[in-house]
Amino acid sequence: MPVLEMKDICKSFFGTYANRDVCLEVREGEIHALLGENGAGKTTLMNILYGMYQKDAGSITIDGHEIVFKSPKDAIARQIGMVHQHFTLVPTLTVQQNITLGLRDSGYPFSRERARCEHIDRLSDSYGLKTHSRALVKNLSVGEMQRVEILKLLYRKAKILILDEPTAVLTPQESDHLFAMFKQLKAEGCSIIVITHHIQEVLDHCDRVTVLRDGCSISTVETKGIDAKQLSTMMIGRELVPVARERQNHHMDAPVLELVDFGFKRNGGKVGSVNLSLRQSEILGIAGVDGNGQKELLETLMGLRDHEKGKMVCCQQDISNASTAERRLVGIGYISDDRHRDSLVLDMGIAENLMLRPARSTAATQGHMVNKQCMLEQATRIVKEFSIKSHGLQEPMRFLSGGNQQKLVLAREFIGSPKIIIAFQPTRGLDIGATEFVHNQLLAMRSAGCATLLVSTNLEEILLLSDRIAVIHEGSIMDTIENKAVDITRIGLLMAGVRTEGAAR
Amino acid sequence: MKRRDDEWVSLLIVIGATLLVAFGLIALVGSNLMVAVSSFLRGIFGSSYAMSEVLVRATPLMLAALGVSIGFKTGFTNLGAEGQLYMGAIAITATALVFPGLPPIVMIPLVILVGFAAGGAWALVPGFLKARFSISEVIMTIMLNYVAINLVGILVRTGLKDPAYPYPMSPILPESANFMQLLPPTRIHAGLVMALLMVIAVHLLVFRSRLGFEMRAVGLNGRACHCSGIQVNRATILSAIAGGGLAGLAGVSEIAGLHHRLIEGISPGFGYVAIIVALLGKNHPFGIVFASIGIAALQIGSMAMQRTAGVPTSIASIVMGALILFLVIRDSRQSIAILEGV
Numbered sequence: 001m002p003v004l005e006m007k008d009i010c011k012s013f014f015g016t017y018a019n020r021d022v023c024l025e026v027r028e029g030e031i032h033a034l035l036g037e038n039g040a041g042k043t044t045l046m047n048i049l050y051g052m053y054q055k056d057a058g059s060i061t062i063d064g065h066e067i068v069f070k071s072p073k074d075a076i077a078r079q080i081g082m083v084h085q086h087f088t089l090v091p092t093l094t095v096q097q098n099i100t101l102g103l104r105d106s107g108y109p110f111s112r113e114r115a116r117c118e119h120i121d122r123l124s125d126s127y128g129l130k131t132h133s134r135a136l137v138k139n140l141s142v143g144e145m146q147r148v149e150i151l152k153l154l155y156r157k158a159k160i161l162i163l164d165e166p167t168a169v170l171t172p173q174e175s176d177h178l179f180a181m182f183k184q185l186k187a188e189g190c191s192i193i194v195i196t197h198h199i200q201e202v203l204d205h206c207d208r209v210t211v212l213r214d215g216c217s218i219s220t221v222e223t224k225g226i227d228a229k230q231l232s233t234m235m236i237g238r239e240l241v242p243v244a245r246e247r248q249n250h251h252m253d254a255p256v257l258e259l260v261d262f263g264f265k266r267n268g269g270k271v272g273s274v275n276l277s278l279r280q281s282e283i284l285g286i287a288g289v290d291g292n293g294q295k296e297l298l299e300t301l302m303g304l305r306d307h308e309k310g311k312m313v314c315c316q317q318d319i320s321n322a323s324t325a326e327r328r329l330v331g332i333g334y335i336s337d338d339r340h341r342d343s344l345v346l347d348m349g350i351a352e353n354l355m356l357r358p359a360r361s362t363a364a365t366q367g368h369m370v371n372k373q374c375m376l377e378q379a380t381r382i383v384k385e386f387s388i389k390s391h392g393l394q395e396p397m398r399f400l401s402g403g404n405q406q407k408l409v410l411a412r413e414f415i416g417s418p419k420i421i422i423a424f425q426p427t428r429g430l431d432i433g434a435t436e437f438v439h440n441q442l443l444a445m446r447s448a449g450c451a452t453l454l455v456s457t458n459l460e461e462i463l464l465l466s467d468r469i470a471v472i473h474e475g476s477i478m479d480t481i482e483n484k485a486v487d488i489t490r491i492g493l494l495m496a497g498v499r500t501e502g503a504a505r
Numbered sequence: 506m507k508r509r510d511d512e513w514v515s516l517l518i519v520i521g522a523t524l525l526v527a528f529g530l531i532a533l534v535g536s537n538l539m540v541a542v543s544s545f546l547r548g549i550f551g552s553s554y555a556m557s558e559v560l561v562r563a564t565p566l567m568l569a570a571l572g573v574s575i576g577f578k579t580g581f582t583n584l585g586a587e588g589q590l591y592m593g594a595i596a597i598t599a600t601a602l603v604f605p606g607l608p609p610i611v612m613i614p615l616v617i618l619v620g621f622a623a624g625g626a627w628a629l630v631p632g633f634l635k636a637r638f639s640i641s642e643v644i645m646t647i648m649l650n651y652v653a654i655n656l657v658g659i660l661v662r663t664g665l666k667d668p669a670y671p672y673p674m675s676p677i678l679p680e681s682a683n684f685m686q687l688l689p690p691t692r693i694h695a696g697l698v699m700a701l702l703m704v705i706a707v708h709l710l711v712f713r714s715r716l717g718f719e720m721r722a723v724g725l726n727g728r729a730c731h732c733s734g735i736q737v738n739r740a741t742i743l744s745a746i747a748g749g750g751l752a753g754l755a756g757v758s759e760i761a762g763l764h765h766r767l768i769e770g771i772s773p774g775f776g777y778v779a780i781i782v783a784l785l786g787k788n789h790p791f792g793i794v795f796a797s798i799g800i801a802a803l804q805i806g807s808m809a810m811q812r813t814a815g816v817p818t819s820i821a822s823i824v825m826g827a828l829i830l831f832l833v834i835r836d837s838r839q840s841i842a843i844l845e846g847v
């Protein structure tokens with residue numbers, strides 16, 4: 001008997017359907033995957049279940065009782081918990097405070113901090129979550145924040161856990177941990193709904209999968225007896241033809257970007273230092289476990305943090321102390337891993353977000369004025385080229401699905417033929433089709449002479465795209481190797497901080 | 506379409522609720538409702554002079570509210586319009602008294618410029634501190650109001666005092682510094698034209714120019730703008746200067762158009778009411794035109810009500826407060842509705 005049944009759910013925004021007659025049935029003690037392209041309506045469906053949105057039509061039954069949730073509060077009372085695609089933590093509070101936010105336990109209004117902390121630590125130990133209840137959330141890595149979000153659900157004793165793209169921000173090892181934890185929860189009788197774009201995860205770890213396409217549920221199938229190809233066909237409605245990538249080596253010129261003993265401050269008072277050079281028409285992948293200084297390094301490269309020592313030379317120009325705007329004008333594009341914080345103005349439209357670059361590098365600026373027509377034309381072109389789904393160019397970014405927001409960021413950084421692109425998790429939250437598209441775009445930029453610094457915690461992506469691979473560990477580069485018949489174990493060891501003697505070239 | 510209708514209905518509810526508060530208060534002070542209402546309306550529409558007074562009062566409100574709205578649009582919470590207005594007033598008085606011989610063609614642009622500069626400089630202080638050291642502008646701008654108001658108090662007793670009179674006020678300014686009267690015998694003056702021109706200028710700046718785009722974006726997500734290579738500090742400082750400058754012009758307009766000398770209390774809280782006007786006008790320059798006339802009418806009408814029906818003008822302030830409260834409630838409900846997409 002299913003614990004949860006959603007039947008014929010409809011929801012439209014401004015007259016277009018985000019969900020249309022969607023059915024979802026989740027059994028007790030199963031891991032149920034929700035699969036679909038960007039904008040297929042996965043988040044919307046889960047938000048309806050969680051009481052964030054009110055459905056237009058349809059019914060939701062839990063344990064055989066039809067229910068109506070007016071707000072997430074009702075859902076939580078029914079032991080439903082959700083981790084959102086974009087985290088909802090308060091950075092300035094501690095882990096414990098975030099988890100217990102809004103709860104009244106015995107002794108209210110006095111909080112028994114000690115008991116709470118102990119409880120949380122016990123919980124996190126028993127699921128192998130490794131979080132410290134007194135740490136400040138703003139000092140955590142995304143992986144750790146993810147675990148805090150999950151602890152939040154466990155603390156509230158959720159029986160049905162919804163996770164919106166939890167693995168998008170995780171390294172493969174972290175993802176494996178996550179699913180191992182799901183299995184433990186499953187054994188305890190919880191049901192878990194996971195949204196993901198990684199088909200392999202669905203096949204490896206989930207029991208059943210429901211596929212959404214264009215707001216409709218296509219079907220629900222057991223993951224046993226289905227393969228990746230069939231799934232992706234269900235998802236995009238056609239077969240995905242992997243594009244053959246030309247891997248021919250381009251003529252490599254002098255380096256466009258050189259980091260000489262480039263020191264940067266890391267969180268927690270540590271200092272990192274790297275030596276790197278990046279040549280024209282080259283993709284240099286930086287592999288590493290999340291939290292080894294990648295974010296700090298990239299932010300220092302963009303001038304968002306002060307650098308410690310050493311030099312950053314871009315096209316014979318020392319830009320170690322240049323402002324972010326100056327670096328942008330030199331021709332550096334930046335794709336941050338946190339699009340809401342660093343890349344988008346959520347309350348502005350698509351067209352205006354495309355103008356978010358230094359004035360001199362925007363086509364739609366004429367003298368001091370904005371050329372509205374030019375701005376809209378550009379936006380129309382880009383929306384088409386990148387197939388961004390929206391209700392119009394003036395629609396606030398807030399209402400776009402996660403993947404479509406990411407596409408817009410990429411599009412903006414690609415216009416104006418940058419010399420260097422610094423890409424941090426560029427395919428975070430994109431569906432397989434869109435990921436393909438972005439990979440091809442990055443390769444096209446490479447052919448056009450652009451140098452790319454690709455930082456990703458997804459090793460596959462790095463192996464697929466890079467010409468050379470540098471491995472970062474604890475803020476320094478362990479080694480840089482050509483991406484030709486590389487030894488994965490060696491990379492794995494380097495990522496763990498082990499330099500094998502014999503492997504030294 | 507449905508959304509449009511809802512908006513009108515909720516607006517009617519807000520107006521109804523506000524009227525209810527007003528009537529309740531009038532009844533509370535024991536006045537005759539009919540007399541009060543009729544004297545209120547006659548105070549506004551009773552004669553062409555009454556109507557002109559509404560426009561006279563709307564002028565400084567419009568200018569100061571434009572200044573406040575620029576700040577609100579760009580994330581610079583400027584609650585210091587009152588002080589900036591007084592700085593503008595000091596600037597015009599000092600300039601006109603120091604250079605009394607200048608012909609109007611030089612004098613008028615000069616006093617407008619220095620008035621703008623003085624108001625702008627007054628807002629630049631918190632603007633700079635915010636941009637450079639992330640110090641909250643809210644408290645700074647409020648505190649600078651007191652400094653400016655008391656600075657006027659000192660100046661009209663010392664440096665700018667009229668030696669011919671024992672009262673704390675400046676001498677009458679030279680005639681070359683007077684704004685033209687547009688429709689004598691009413692008191693409507695060229696300041697109104699200036700205000701309307703500024704409405705257009707602000708519209709162009711905020712909604713059409715590149716700088717305005719940057720200022721709005723910075724107001725919404727400063728971090729993203731910084732990452733995108735937009736000069737956040739520059740945008741913050743320029744928006745502070747523009748906002749303060751416009752409030753400074755309100756002071757210039759009051760002196761050059763009405764008082765012709767600096768006295769204490771030339772502004773009965775225009776700078777504070779401007780915040781309400783900006784909110785009512787949704788921080789949009791065209792909205793502010795209507796909001797400033799509306800609030801001016803409310804104030805003028807309530808003064809008439811006090812004269813004829815003995816209803817204290819403080820009721821007007823309470824009604825304004827209630828109106829804002831209702832509107833805020835309405836807006837928050839609406840934005841919830843928008844998020845839910847209904």
Ligand SMILES: Nc1ncnc2c1ncn2[C@@H]1O[C@H](COP(=O)(O)OP(=O)(O)OP(=O)(O)O)[C@@H](O)[C@H]1O
Pocket residue numbers: 013014017018036037038039040041042043044045085389390391399400401402403404429431843844845846
């Ligand atoms: N609050 C909203 N207002 C208006 N439109 C919305 C809103 N939320 C979602 N949409 C629209 O509904 C559609 C489905 O969005 P949803 O976020 O559910 O997609 P998704 O399947 O989660 O995609 P992704 O994988 O990119 O996160 C999108 O086209 C989106 O623009």
Ligand SMILES: [Mg+2]
Pocket residue numbers: 042043044085164401402403
């Ligand atoms: Mg989503």
